Amino acid sequence: MKIGVLALQGAVAEHLRMLEEAGATAVPVKKAEELADLDGLVLPGGESTTISKLMHKYGFMDALREFGSAGKPIFGTCAGAILLAKQIQGQDECHLGLMDIKVERNAFGRQKESFEVTMPVAGVGADYPAVFIRAPYIVEVGENAEVLAKYDEKIVVARNGHYLAAAFHPELTEDARLHKYFLEMVKEYRS
Numbered sequence: 001m002k003i004g005v006l007a008l009q010g011a012v013a014e015h016l017r018m019l020e021e022a023g024a025t026a027v028p029v030k031k032a033e034e035l036a037d038l039d040g041l042v043l044p045g046g047e048s049t050t051i052s053k054l055m056h057k058y059g060f061m062d063a064l065r066e067f068g069s070a071g072k073p074i075f076g077t078c079a080g081a082i083l084l085a086k087q088i089q090g091q092d093e094c095h096l097g098l099m100d101i102k103v104e105r106n107a108f109g110r111q112k113e114s115f116e117v118t119m120p121v122a123g124v125g126a127d128y129p130a131v132f133i134r135a136p137y138i139v140e141v142g143e144n145a146e147v148l149a150k151y152d153e154k155i156v157v158a159r160n161g162h163y164l165a166a167a168f169h170p171e172l173t174e175d176a177r178l179h180k181y182f183l184e185m186v187k188e189y190r191s
Contacts, residue, residue, distance in 0.1 A: 003025070003038065006058075006060070009046040011045050015179075032060050035064070035067050040072060043074060058183055073162040080165070081099075081167055082136050099163040104137055114129065118130070120145075122147075128149070130149075130170070139155070146154070149166075164181070
């Protein structure tokens with residue numbers, strides 16, 4: 001199983017390490033044509049506006065939409081969840097608009113309000129460590145999306161078919177279970 005990590009900005013090396021630990025062959029993706037070889041893709045955390053500008057600059061927008069439309073799984077973490085969302089609170093435009101969720105940017109506060117918690121994530125475990133850094137949260141999910149985790153009554157992990165979004169940074173822990181969950185999604189959509 002070959003999984004790419006969009007390598008324009010953000011926590012790329014950390015996701016590559018976690019995907020390898022979870023059992024995948026993980027590769028950084030710097031050119032849109034590299035998507036063709038992949039079974040799935042991670043959109044990492046970072047700064048969503050910056051990543052979006054780079055995606056436009058390097059021709060990724062249509063390529064990523066086609067990748068998702070072809071049924072290939074995409075996992076967005078933190079900024080990656082914002083990039084996937086069909087709606088962003090307070091904004092008229094979204095980025096990729098692939099996942100039927102509405103997100104609120106920087107919803108848990110600024111950098112200094114960053115925190116770590118242990119919480120249950122459906123299908124993953126009752127004690128998942130989550131690192132929140134300038135994190136968004138999911139305001140609402142569409143009728144075909146399911147909530148996998150909440151923190152402080154806010155949705156922080158959701159799945160919509162072959163799309164997975166986490167408001168936090170699973171790559172900044174030593175726990176590969178959420179990445180393994182994503183790999184199971186990839187297997188499901190490959191068959």
